Amino acid sequence: MSNVLVFIEQRDGKIRKASLEALTLGRTLAGKTGGTLAACVAGSGIGGLVPEIAAYGAAKVFVADAPELGAYSCEGYTAALDAAVTAFSPSILLVPATTMGKDVAPRLAARRKAGVLSDVMSLSVEGGRLVATRPVYSGKAQATVTPAAGAALQIATPRPNVFPAAKADAPGAGEAVPVSVAGAKIRAKVVKVEAAAAGELDVAEADKIVSGGRGIKGPENWPVLRALCHELGAALGASRAAVDAGWIDHSHQVGQTGKVVSPTLYVACGISGAIQHLAGMGSSKVIVAINKDPEAPIFKAATYGVVGDLFQIVPAMTEAAKKMKA
């Protein structure tokens, strides 16, 4: 029997999708082992989130609701999760591998002297022990990893967009249990959040990505790709070449020194497919390559390819997508 605790990431009182994916995964693991599923959420004035968490099967929801948790702090949110771990004694802890999760999980792990199966793409439990696969060397290889035998607390951070989120057939009891962070040392504090441009989706969270490389020729041509992004509901990505040329901010970069992404659809426009780029998007479900050069390595990674001028093909795709929706 493995009791499973899931960390729920909320921002501005909204639960992030990656948390619902982790909760669904946690429910599967708890179900297989006959364990109980619980969740932990931290913030200020967030008690209203409990029913939504219960709908995904959580029997208990540990709620750290305090004014000092209104803004995110790794130390404050770690203290909240640590209190829930003490109260529930789970054998498995899942924390979504978002920027917040990748901040909180390792601090908690160091506090508890536990290991972390980081950024996992598959996760199962065998004889009470977690077994996961995760991309390493930026997706150029895949490692199977497992915690040490007899570990009191096994921690894994599931990669966003990989596991499905689904409500439970029967909701959990969702018993709210308050946990306190009184006395927690909170030193690094968020004093301000500057949102990205309105409507700008982040590649790390996106289900679809349209990406541009050297072939887009200059920053003045992003609108060609952005129009397709808009029609597909996709985020705008970029290759390292485009970022290093100063055409776009690094937050858009996909690849070994950028973000490693796993969307269902990745459209590479004018990207040759350097090994570092392939490492960052190779686990996408469907890859479309649009490039003038039929020898470009990107075609070896692609599901569908169009050898042609992106300045003709991409606008035509935008039009076709519009028609399809109509």
Added chain:
Amino acid sequence: MNHVVCIAYVPDTETKIRIGADGKSIDEADVKWIVSPYDEFALEEALKTKEAKGGTVTVVTYGPARADAGLRECLARGADEAVRVASEGTGEIDSLGVATILAGAVKALPHDVVWMGNKGVGTDAQLLVPMVAELLDLPHVSPVMKLEWGDGKITAHREIEGATEVVEAPLPAVIGAQKGLNEPRYASLKGIMAAKKKTIAVKQPADVGYDAAAGAAVSWTKLELPAARGAVKLIPADDPNKAAEELLRLLRDEAKVL
């Protein structure tokens, strides 16, 4: 202000990865090793800050003898001292073990700021910054794209999904560097010559409080190359409009992603 920069010496991002004979680690033959790219941003920011405010920069790594070349590169760029905790004979180790070693090495050095890349490009676990900070009982901010110095504190801009968080933290603190923070310098010839004369202090894990007998908290049981993809389906592009319509139809009806 004194700086400690923790670096990792990792396979070059251009390197092709081959699986080793044990089936759970990489084949290190023919691998070219580099200082992890994000660690270069960390070193650069430490050097810039030292130049502006005085103090020392010490680079620390955990690794085998080959990592000395990485430390020398950092010395050549302007770091004052270098420490390597030797990995030979430690056996299996995971991020928690490496964090324990790095934190132990940092503790013995004067440190107002501890710098690291926000992630490596090797095992990609991205766990070390918060782990080292926790083990040192320090606050941390990561990944940091922009940094301002205040009196005894820092204001750091941290990249999150679709937004930037502005974070204030008192010193000492641990900072995870992100691309965009700066443009790393190249070593000067003078720096390279000076670095050759410097001594790298080599310590053993036990010297910094790591008990190898405790074993790794996480083990790798298998390493594989990703499954090969099927052949690409090429769509004729003689007529861009027809090609686009066909492509979208395939994405909707065949791949079912629209």
